[in-house]
Amino acid sequence: MFKDISKNRYSILLFFSSLFILISFLLRIVFLVWVKNDFDWGITSLLLTILFGLLYDISIVSCFTLIITLYFAVLPNRYINSFFDKIFIYFIYTLYLVIIYFTFFAEVTFWDEFKSRFNFIAVDYLIYTYEVVKNIQESYPLPLLIGGIILITCITILVTKKRKYLFYTFHSRPTLIQKIGVFIFNLLIASSTLYFLNNDTSSISENRYNNEISKAGIFSFFSAFRNNHLKYDEHYTSISIEQAFVIVKNELQDSKTIFDQEFKNPLRRTILAPNPTQPEQKPNVIFVLMESMSASFLQEQFNEKPITPNLNKLADNSIYFSNMYANGTRTVRGMEAVILSIPPTPGHSIVKRVDNQNLYTISNVFKEKGYHNMFFYGGDGYFDNMNAFFGGNGFDIYDRGRGSILSDKINTHRYNINDDEVTFENAWGIADDDIYRKVIKVADQQYLTKQPFFAMVMSTSNHKPYTYEDGKIDIPSGTGRAGAVKYSDYAIGDFLAKAKEKPWFSNTVFVFIADHCASSAGKNAIDVKNHHIPAFIYNMRSIPNQKITKEVSQIDIFPTLFSLLNWNYTSQFYGKDIFDPEYNTRSFIGTYIKLGMKKNEDVIILSDQKKINQYKWIKDSLDETKMDIGFEQSIISNYQTADYLFSNKLLDEK
Template sequence: MILPNKFVNSLFDRTFVYFVYTLYLVIIYFTFFAEVTFWDEFKSRFNFIAVDYLIYTYEVVKNIQESYPLPVLIGGIVLITGLTIFATKKGYFFYNTFHNKPKTSQKVGVFVFNLLLAVGSLFLLNNDSSSTSENRYNNEISKAGIFSFFSAFRNNHLKYDEHYKSIPIEDAFAVMKSELQDSKTVFDQQFKNPIRRTILASNPSQPEQKPNVIFVLMESMSASFLQEQFNGKSITPNLNDIANNSIYFSNMFANGTRTVRGMEAVTLSIPPTPGNSIVKRVDNQNLYTISNVFKAKGYHNMFFYGGDGYFDNMNAFYGGNGFDIYDRGRGSVLSDKINTNRYNINDDEVTFENAWGIADDDIYRKVIKVADEKYKTKQPFFAFVMSTSNHKPYTYEDGKIDIPSGTGRPGAVKYADYAIGDLIAKAKTKPWFSNTVFVFIADHCASSAGKDAIDVKNHHIPAFIYNLKSHANENVTKEVSQIDIFPTLFSLFNWKYTSQFYGKDIFDPQYKSRSFVGTYIKLGMKKGEDVSILSDQKKINQYKWIDKNLIDTKVDPIFERSIISNYQTADYLFSNHLLNEK
């Protein structure tokens, strides 16, 4: 198009055309196969997860190698590319390209037309143009994968006020203070954060409890797994046993669909902000988190992860918010801004490892080893543990369970369950067990995508508080949110503490059930069977959740103010550095 006619059909022209055309075909066919594998895991066209994966190439490439027949995929790309070039040549397309010499005016006309088409598509089209169906799968299939990728790249962070329905910020905080107010809450007007408050002890006449806490954020552990069987046997026998001997939250809902959303929910006790999780955002250090509450009570805070904590910005977030780091480092270093210690998990402490990190029973063994050391110091400890094994490629050490490694999700779930049972069994032999509370909660469900914009049933997760002597075991059936787990635990410990959290004590008589269910663009709130969803372009829709389906209904103005207030204030506090107040 831009080459002078005297160079047409030259060696340079032929080489350039063949090279660019081959490169184009490789990209197109590679994208096709990549989309197939991406859909297999996420039931979606490329989105912000695909953008994230560009950064963490080690985990992604190794996971693909362990999960898919890579030689077959690469061979398929090469074969189809070769066949396409052969067909193009047989169709005389190359001949016509090399032997036609259009006029300069024709070249300019074609160039300008294509340029206008590209620029017009960039500014006049957006990824939501495909959203013409109530069925999310139909909308996703109608999208173009490459366009979806660059759309996600552009919209990785969304400013709430620009994209979502809002009300005056003073009114939004007034709604929040009303929702957070209860008999144990005293708001403190001297701070810039309007929801900063003091939570009084549940029983002021009784002393505070300060047991050790081992908190496990379970990878992809859907609530439905507790009822599933494989070959006639439960795949979660240990979790089922824990459910019968703990405070079991059987109607809890996760904030989001990714691990970093679960981390954000439990660590900051906040609704999900639009765009990327705070865990992966800039200016996410020195925030007021659960670590501040534990530290104020004299605890040593630790974060355990079986992979390299560089992945998903975990080390920077937890190291920057008061946790010592224990991870399987591969040479990356913590930011200079982080003033905590980092300890590597050594080779001799590992029995099995895959793309995502060491096996769950290896990381739990490390937790017990460190707990033994901390017990000798007589300082209470809080261990935040992120599991990894319940994830593709679903591999683990052979002989641990009766399902072969690498055969699918049921085996990974049963192995993750086995490792939890092994953790409890080993902990029971330790002198610190009687004064240690275990908390287990899922980060998100195994399959979080469905036909609806937000598939509510795929946010249903289990949670357990185990070995808390001061409270009777029970099955809590009322709807609760992932963000409520630590405010509830602190109240069960009878703590008086400072809070900036959106989560509440679910045992408080004034607790009103609600949960948050969101994606990186759709922001949902659930109250019983009522579900409201905020979308970009300042849209709001309300539904009835009936028989696990969303049915359109009229927007309730009270519910509308509630959902807007929760999400708008959460984004405002983070964006204006008001979550940093100590």
């Protein structure tokens, strides 16, 4: 269309497009080297990774340049090189450069933590700007990084001017037909790529890293933004809902279970006490959801010393679940698992969804037994919608609020953690030391009321930027994950030591379980080993301490505790008592998109686009194998019914 494609009105767009594709390609190389030991280096896999990467980049570039080609098409030639034209071009070009350089920097930091392109977590980061910005400030040299982005942008503009791309842009006069033709061509590329490409188009390899590297961060971000809730029956393999409930009810049926037919939730049932001739026990229960505490940390060392000495000691003096698996890869998934005892639904966790109040949760069970329910969090509980969820489901809130309020519709109380109760604080909240001291203080007050209490505590210190009060442990603050793990372990040990001095300790059971692992990414669609978490029930005086080696699920922790307390209670939970002789080994492991179920070494993964695959988990690798029809029906039924119950408002407490 032009005599010299690089010397015309569109020179600036051609340079920008080439620059973006080049940098994006180099970024893929960086990620590829980053995970070189787990990347599939087969020639076909490598070429497909590069090819799909190019397609995503072309889609992004076409969307970026669409605005400018439209502007070029409608601007009369007599206004080219006018003051307005120069201001508009310089502004848009500079803005685009800042966006792409910032995005590439952000992708590197995101990959460093999650080994993934942008996903739902990145979308959440836009919402919770206070915690995220503060975390970035505490984790990275922000002034240096911002200065670097500005410097690179300025250098790029100078190069653009030196190569005369801006000169040609301001001194070329394309015809109206040429301008309209370029815009239509650009529009066709943008619309066609957006129509045919989605975030899973590149999922052509069994190796997750190949698929992730082929993607583009900006494309992945907007794809995650659009698809934060996936309707199960539209995206996943399904069966008739009636058949699905029959299968799940058969799995939940045992000698202690009586289904209550009059309730609208088909899974509503009465769980009978295992020892009907013995009285119920009603100790206080303090439940700690430990941030990012992988099971592997209990074996790891720093300077030839364990980094979890207190948890290791706890493992020998509690009911220790050594083969426990987390539902998901984020805190809200852990909360969902233990509070609702439900498999993870695709898309956002129920904790973050609308209409998630007045559900039937473990708080209802405690309340029916006369307990006072409380939730403790060291940050501001508006983060991840925690206050709305816990406040709307029967918990009083203790958090580090900064002015946000609970809805008037929520019948609960909220109490602030005051400045004089805090010795150390970072982006994610007060130190674990401080939150545990607050728990003890409130427990002292509750003890005087003679009403049993259930206190759920969410720890925060084992999280980037890995900072804590100096002098607590022998690893300097802010130096890495090992220090954060050891500090978190220290805080638990100190918490239990202080609790032992209290008159309520002898009648208090402590439950510790991780929300998820510190790392969730691997080469497989679901990295099984990165769902392996520790769990403990401590000070259960009527039951001998023991190590449970059978595979169990995060959703089983409270049904197991209720059984140990010899309770009759109403349940619509998917979790079961692991001590029941009829307990069948299985665990739920998933991401926002991938839904997995594990039975020993057998794993089935449901993917959107109605894909389903079965694997053998051998030596930390998933090897595809023949489908077990019974197992297939089981995983479909559990996930399909869980999504159906929430979507149809059947999880409520009525």
